[in-house]
Amino acid sequence: MAETTLPGLVPDVPIASRGYWSSVFRRLSGDWTTILCLVVLLIIILSAVFAPWIAPADPYKTSVIRRLKDIGTPGFPLGTDELGRDMLSRLIHGGRLSLVMGITPVINALIIGSFLGIVAGFVGGKINMVIMRTVDVFYAFPSVLLAIAISGALGAGLVNSIVSLTIVFIPPITRVAESVTTSVRNLDFVEAARASGAGGFTIIRVHVLGNVLGPVFVFATGLISVSIILASGLSFLGLGVRPPEPEWGLMLNTLRQSIYVNPWVCALPGVMIFITSICFNLMSDGLRSAMDVRA
Template structure:
C-alpha cells in the first residue's frame, strides 16, 4: 500500500527562488528604505504643492500694501503668521506666490538645458570625429567663464526680467549637461550590445533610441536634478541684483533685496525668503544624492 506524497517539498533546492527585481524595481526598493531621501522628498513635494496652490492657500493678496502694518512681527494680530514686509504686505502670501516664480525659474532652465544639452552631447558622443570636436569645442568656450558671472552677463545684456533670466540660466547649464551626455554616450557606443545591434542591420534611429539613449538617460537625469538647486540659487541671485524678476512681483531673491535694509528692525521677517531658498536647495540636493545612490547599480 503506497504512502501519500507530501505536497510540501522537503528539499531546500525545491523551494521557490525569490523573485528577481529589475533595474527600476531595485531603484524603488532602495529608495523605499532611504528614509532621509523620502523625508526631504516629502518636504520638496509640500513646497511645490504650496506654490502650485498659492491662490487658494494665501490668506491675503500678496500685492496689497498698508503703511500702518509695515514690518510687523510674526503672528501679528493672529492673522499675519509670518509678519509683514517693508510695505505692509503679508509675508506668508508673498512667500507662497514667490515660490511659484522662483521654482519656475529654477526648474524650466534645467529642463531646457537637459533637452538641448543632452541632445547635443548624445550626438557628439555617438558621432565622434569632427562632429564631436566642433560641438565640444563650442561648449568649452562657455566653460571659460564662471557660471555666476556668465548668467549675470547674459541676463544683463538681455535687459533682465524673468524670461531673460531663464534664457540666461538655460545657456549656462547647457555645457555641463552636454559634457555629461557626451561622456556617457562615448562609453556606451563601444559596448558589445551596441555593436551587435549594428551588425544585425538595425536602423540608426533604433540603435540610438533603444540602446544608447536608454542607457545614458539615467546619468543625465541624475545630474540635471542636482542642477535644480543651483538654478534656484542663481535665479534668486539674479533677482537680488535686479536682473531677474521685477517688482512688485514676489520672488524670494527680490524679497531678500527689498528687506535687507530692514534686517535690524525685523530680522526674523527679513530672513524668511532666505530660509525658503535654503530649505528648498537642501531638500533638492539631498533628494538628488539619494536618487544617485539608488541608481548606482555597482553599489
C-alpha cells in the first residue's frame, strides 16, 4: 500500500522547512519601517540604561547664568532648561524613568490581563460573565481620568503611578485575550484536541496559549506608547515622580512656563515622547503583520 500512495509524493517540491519564528523573522527583515523603529528604540533604551556613562553632564547641576540656552550652544548641544541644566543629559536620564513608567505597567497588565482573559474565554459561562462585567466597569471611565483618579487616591510617586497605570491597562488586555481565546477555542484544532481526550488544562497549555499570547503581545506593544504618554501626563500633573528627577513628562511640565522664551528647547521632551511612542506603535503594527501566518 505504501508504494501505491507514495507516487503522490514525488512532485511535491520540498520547501526548505522553516519554523514559525524564523519565518516571522524573515518577514520582519524585509520591513524597513519596523527595522528603523527597532533601531531607534534600541538607541533610546540603551542610552537610558547607560545614562550615567553616556550623558555629557550632570543632569541635576543647575546654573543661574546659562538658563534656557538655544539648541546648538557650545557645550550644550540641546541647550539648557529653565534652571540651566543640560537638556541632552536630562533627556538621556529622563528616558530611564519614562521607559520604566511606560513599560512596567504594560508588562504587569499583560500578565494579569492575559490570565484573566484566557480563563474567561476558555471556561466561559458564569466565570466569563463575572470577569468581563467587572472589566467593563473599568472600561466605563476614560483611561486618563481613571489613571488620574487612582493615582490621586494612592498619592504621588513612582510606584503608585505604576500601580495605577497597571490597573488602567488590565481591562483592554483582558478583553483582547478573552476575544482571541474565544475565537481560538472554537477552532477545529481545539475540537480535535478535545476529541483526542485531552483535558482543559492540557488544551490551554498546548493549543491555546501559543495562539493567544502572540496577538495579545502585539496589542500590548501598542499600549506601551499610550502608557508612556499617560505616565508623562501623570508626572506633568504632579502625580508621578517629583522634581528635580528628570522625567520627560515632568520636564515638559516645568518647561511649560518658558515656552515663549525658548520654544524649541521646551518642546524637546515632547519630541522624545512622540518619537518613542510612535516607534512602539509602528513596531507593533509591523509585528502584527509579520506574525500573521496566513498572509
